[in-house]
Structures are given as C-alpha cells and as structure tokens.
Amino acid sequence: MASSGRPIDLDAPEPTAPRSALRARAARRAVYTLGAWRSEGAARWIFIWPAVLLILFMSLFPLVASVALSLSRLAFRQGGVDLKFIGFANYQQLLDGIEKSHFIGVLKPPNAIGWAIVIGVTLLAGWGLVRSVRSRRVPPLFLVIRFAGAVALVGLTWVVVQALASEGGRPGALIVTLIFVFAGIALQYLLGLGLALLATLQVPWRRFFRIVFLIPLTITPVGVGYMFLMMTDTSKGPFEPIWIALGLRNFTWVTDPWLARGAVIIGDTWQWTPFVFIVLLAALESLDQEVREAALVDGASRWQSFVHITLPAILPVTTTIVLIRLIEGFKIIDMPNILLGGGPGTATQSMTLQAYIDWNTLNLGRSAAVAYLLLILVSVVATAYVSFVRRRTTETA
Numbered sequence: 498m499a500s501s502g503r504p505i506d507l508d509a510p511e512p513t514a515p516r517s518a519l520r521a522r523a524a525r526r527a528v529y530t531l532g533a534w535r536s537e538g539a540a541r542w543i544f545i546w547p548a549v550l551l552i553l554f555m556s557l558f559p560l561v562a563s564v565a566l567s568l569s570r571l572a573f574r575q576g577g578v579d580l581k582f583i584g585f586a587n588y589q590q591l592l593d594g595i596e597k598s599h600f601i602g603v604l605k606p607p608n609a610i611g612w613a614i615v616i617g618v619t620l621l622a623g624w625g626l627v628r629s630v631r632s633r634r635v636p637p638l639f640l641v642i643r644f645a646g647a648v649a650l651v652g653l654t655w656v657v658v659q660a661l662a663s664e665g666g667r668p669g670a671l672i673v674t675l676i677f678v679f680a681g682i683a684l685q686y687l688l689g690l691g692l693a694l695l696a697t698l699q700v701p702w703r704r705f706f707r708i709v710f711l712i713p714l715t716i717t718p719v720g721v722g723y724m725f726l727m728m729t730d731t732s733k734g735p736f737e738p739i740w741i742a743l744g745l746r747n748f749t750w751v752t753d754p755w756l757a758r759g760a761v762i763i764g765d766t767w768q769w770t771p772f773v774f775i776v777l778l779a780a781l782e783s784l785d786q787e788v789r790e791a792a793l794v795d796g797a798s799r800w801q802s803f804v805h806i807t808l809p810a811i812l813p814v815t816t817t818i819v820l821i822r823l824i825e826g827f828k829i830i831d832m833p834n835i836l837l838g839g840g841p842g843t844a845t846q847s848m849t850l851q852a853y854i855d856w857n858t859l860n861l862g863r864s865a866a867v868a869y870l871l872l873i874l875v876s877v878v879a880t881a882y883v884s885f886v887r888r889r890t891t892e893t894a
Contacts, residue, residue, distance in 0.1 A: 721764060
C-alpha cells in the first residue's frame with residue numbers, strides 16, 4: 498500500500514509482529530537516532546565550537562600574555578627584544594618601591610577627621626561581620642570571604658585617609674581613580690534620576706528635552722575632552738566674556754589639583770549622565786502607576802511614595818546601571834589625558850592613564866602590572882557591590 502505521509506512511530510508496540518519485524522524496527526530506530534545525533538553533532542562542531550574556541554583564545558591569550566609581561570622586564574634592542582623574568586619586581590615598585598608615591602600617593606598620619614572616618618568604617622565593618630555571624634545563615638567559607646573583604650575595606654580606607662585627610666598627604670593614581678569613579682557615579686546617578694523624573698511629568702516640550710538630554714551620549718570621549726578643554730580656557734573661547742564678567746580672566750583650572758579633578762568629573766558627568774537618564778526613564782515609565790496613585794489616595798506624601806514605592810521598584814535597574822558605570826569608570830583615560838594631560842603634576846592621572854604613559858615610554862612590564870592591579874581592584878569592588886546589593890535585596894524581600 499502507498500504511504501499516507503504520516504511520520505512513522507518507531508516506538509509503537511505491535512504485540513503480534515514476528516521477531517524479524519521487531520529486529521528490523523529496532524535497527525531502523527537505531528539508524529534514525531544515530532542520524533539525528535550526527536546532524537546535531539555536525540552543527541555543533543561546524544557552527545558553535547569554532548566560535549567558542551576563537552572567543553576563548555581572543556580572551557585568554559591577552560590575559561596570559563599580560564601576566565607574563567607583568568612579571569618580566571622587556572627591553573628593545575637592535576634586531577630583537579630582551580625578555581627577562583623579574584618576578585613581582587614591577588608590582589613591588591608600584592606598591593612599596595620607587596613608584597609608590599606616584600601610584601598610591603604620599604601618605605602622612607591622618608588628622609582628627611581622618612581618624613574619625615577610619616574608626617567609623619571599622620565599626621561598620623565589624624557590625625556587618627557580627628550580624629553575619631549571628632544570623633547563622635552564612636556558610637563558613639563566605640564568612641571568611643566577608644572577613645577578608647572587611648579587612649580590605651578598612652585597609653583601603655586607611656590608605657585613602659592618609660592621602661586625603663592628612664597634613665602633607667597627596668593622592669596617587671589609585672586614589673585619584675577612586676575619586677573619579679565614586680564622585681562621578683554619584684553625580685551621574687542623581688542627575689540622571691532627577692532628569693528622568695522630570696521627563697515623566699506632563700510638561701510642555703517634554704519630548705524635545707528627551708532628545709536634547711541624549712546629545713552628549715552621541716559625542717565621542719575624545720570630542721568631549723577637546724570641547725571641555727576649549728570651554729574651560731578662560732583666555733579664549735566661546736565663554737571668554739562670561740569669565741571676564743565673573744572676574745576669572747586670568748584664572749586657570751590647572752593650577753589647583755582639586756579644581757583640575759573637578760573639571761574632569763564635570764566633563765565625565767556631562768558625557769555619561771544621558772546613559773543613566775535614558776535607562777532610568779524607561780524603568781520609570783514601565784512602573785505600575787496604580788500602586789503609586791493608591792498610596793497617594795491613602796495619605797502618603799510624594800516623598801514617601803518615591804522612597805517606598807518608586808525606588809524599590811527601580812532597584813534592579815539601578816543595580817545594573819551602577820555596575821556598568823562602575824566598571825567603565827575605572828577605565829577613565831580620555832578626559833584627564835586630553836583636558837589636563839594628567840596634570841597639574843599627576844593630580845588627575847588615573848590608573849589607566851598611568852598604564853598608557855608607561856606603555857608609551859616602553860616600560861611594558863610596569864604598564865602590564867598597573868593593568869592587572871586595576872583588574873584586581875575592579876573585580877573586588879564590583880563583587881563587593883553586587884554582594885551588598887544582593888544581601889540588601891534579600892533582607893528587604
């Protein structure tokens with residue numbers, strides 16, 4: 498009889514079929530299964546594994562090569578290079594050697610404010626550890642990790658305080674990077690959240706301002722750096738009449754370290770606030786307004802509604818935004834390099850800029866060491882941030 502076109506059920510039982518028919522059916526089922534496995538395996542090897550291996554090679558090879566380079570001294574000579582293994586000498590120069598004042602900074606005994614900050618951070622870290630132990634829900638391994646994190650936090654606070662809250666202290670590239678990251682993220686999030694809240698209101702020209710707020714995000718970092726270089730020049734440029742009217746004709750940003758750092762933070766904030774704004778705006782517009790309106794009807798103020806309803810609702814989006822900007826902020830190089838060249842002195846020199854300068858001066862080993870220290874710092878800070886947010890979210894839930 499002709500086939501009806503229906504798929505053959507290889508597993509359908511036929512109690513009355515002879516053994517030869519059963520064996521034939523089992524053979525057909527084995528051939529069908531083997532063919533399906535071969536087709537899937539061929540697709541896996543042809544399309545998936547080559548791409549995976551290429552990505553792994555492109556990701557792992559630079560990491561391994563940079564580790565080897567950070568443990569060596571590379572010298573160029575005519576006709577080749579000399580590569581000498583020196584162990585952790587590059588790291589020793591940065592952390593406790595001739596480059597310590599450049600990388601970490603000039604450390605002096607802290608003043609009263611500095612001691613208060615250190616004591617406060619130590620008490621907070623100890624209180625967190627005590628809560629973790631009393632909860633009895635944290636495994637011993639994670640308790641050890643949290644203890645190590647608390648010690649690292651207190652140690653980093655001690656270093657920062659000695660550089661910033663002391664007489665004669667001066668921050669190095671490590672602390673300058675932390676200033677850029679945390680001050681910039683705080684300003685960007687507050688401004689972005691404020692603009693997003695304003696954009697959700699029913700005000701005239703709302704769509705126009707949404708587009709205007711996104712303009713800085715379309716400009717390259719190099720372009721932003723040169724634009725702020727022109728804007729902060731008080732001797733010429735489009736804002737020269739304003740500087741003259743304010744009595745700042747002979748004023749320059751590059752003579753004071755903190756003014757120079759402020760200029761870098763303002764430029765970076767102007768560039769990246771639109772990113773925070775557009776993501777938070779999408780999160781706010783996706784919220785259920787009925788809950789907020791019900792809270793207002795029940796007598797809650799707008800501030801209480803914002804704190805207890807809006808902020809918890811956008812917490813997952815906030816976590817992602819801050820994490821992305823945290824990782825990107827540690828890599829800041831365009832603004833301090835173009836705007837001030839890392840000056841005055843090394844006041845605005847970030848870790849990435851220091852690695853770039855070492856690379857340009859052919860000190861490749863120390864440049865790789867700075868890059869790996871930056872990788873470790875970013876990993877520790879990002880992991881601590883994610884763990885803290887996850888713990889707070891769990892406690893709230």
